[in-house]
Amino acid sequence: MTDRFDRLRQYRFEWPAIDAVFLLALTRWLIIAVAAAGAVWLATTLLRHFGVRRTENVDADSVHSAGPNRPSGRFQPQKW
Secondary structure (H helix, E strand, O other): OHHHHHHHHOOOOOOOOHHHHHHHHHHHHHHHHHHHHHHHHHHHHHHHHHHHHHHHHOOHHOOOOOOOOOOOOOOOOOOO
16 A cells, blocks of 8 residues: 555646636536536436326326235325
8 A cells, every 4th residue: 555655646636727718618517517416406306396297187096906015106194
């Protein structure tokens, strides 16, 4: 492990210069991250909205072979 550290010490690491090019690249990556987060939020919101609507229209009698190991297709809240 000390051999690797000695080899790593031979190189000189510097912080990047904070100039217009660096800020432009940083802004570009931040826009991409915000757009990706917005896409994930939109997808989960749409799936939640249309998923709930679809399961509300499912009739418990229309589900095939519901048994103890298969859910009935509807959300059944537990009574405590």
